Structures are given as structure tokens and as C-alpha cells.
Amino acid sequence: MKFYEVEFLKNNQNYIKTIKAENLNTAQAKALSKNWKIIDIKEIQKSNFQRLKDENFILFFKELALLCEVGLSVQEAIRELYL
Known part of the structure; x- marks a missing residue:
């Protein structure tokens, strides 16, 4: 689901509302079903x-490099860091 901001006219005044819809067409259909004049x-x-x-980023790669130097594959090293 995506969120759409609809600007519309009602009683000659501009309003802005947020609509949750799957795509632009369904958002437009929802707005039209409420009798809004879409702008x-x-x-x-x-x-x-x-x-x-930066510190966390640097430490992660230092530990990753150390584990790879020991002989672990990159995939195993990443698993070791996160699990």
C-alpha cells in the first residue's frame, strides 16, 4: 500500500487529505467516489x-576483514557478525 496526498475542491475551498491505496488509479477512484473535485x-x-x-560502519568492516583473514567466507563472516 502507498500513501497519496490528494488536493481537492469542496464548497469552493481547497483541502488536502491523505489516502491509502495500492496505486494511483485506485487513489483517484477513492477520491472521486467521495465526490471530490481533484486538483x-x-x-x-x-x-x-x-x-x-561512522564508528559503527568502520567497526563492522574491521571485524568483517578480520573474520575473512582468519579463513571464513564473506557469507559466514556476516552470519557470525549478526547472529
Whole structure:
């Protein structure tokens, strides 16, 4: 499911609402079913990106390099770090 921001006219006033829909067409259909005069529809992108601290990033790769030097494969080393 995605979130869409719908700007519409109702009683000669602009309103902005958020609609949850699977795609743009279903969002438009939901807005039209509520008798809204649509001005604009935009998809809202939520950020799932979190920045890692430099220290954690550096430590992870140092430990990964150490485990690889010992003879573990990269896959085994990553499993060892996270499990």
C-alpha cells in the first residue's frame, strides 16, 4: 500500500487529505467516489533510510576483514557478525 496526498475542491475551498491505496488509479477512484473535485494527486514517499554512525560502519568492516583473514567466507563472516 502507498500513501497519496490528494488536493481537492469542496464548497469552493481547497483541502488536502491523505489516502491509502495500492496505486494511483485506485487513489483517484477513492477520491472521486467521495465526490471530490481533484486538483492534484501526489504519491508520498516515506523515508526508510537511516544513516549509520561512522564508528559503527568502520567497526563492522574491521571485524568483517578480520573474520575473512582468519579463513571464513564473506557469507559466514556476516552470519557470525549478526547472529
